[in-house]
Amino acid sequence: MSEPHVSLDQADLGPVPEKLRGPLEEQLSSALRHATEVVSGDYRDESVDEVAARLVEQTRAGLHPDIAEAFQPDLARVRQVAESIVRGR
Structure with missing residues (x-):
């Protein structure tokens, strides 16, 4: 299974969150x-x-509560990771 990664859509970000995009993507991916x-x-x-x-x-559960509340994962990508787990990695 490849290592899962979270990418944020730049179109959804304002100027302040854009500055934090890299660290936020890393935290979400981790x-x-x-x-x-x-x-x-x-x-x-x-x-x-x-x-x-x-x-x-x-x-x-692994995120700060404010980040966790706002986290809207790409469910298609989460499903791909889930399929990999079900198939036996």
């Missing part, structure tokens, strides 16, 4: 990578949808 490790290591024959939901939940 939380998603950690969530992927946790969910993969604790995989219990769940469906892709269940794994995807766990990935989002675990990712949010």
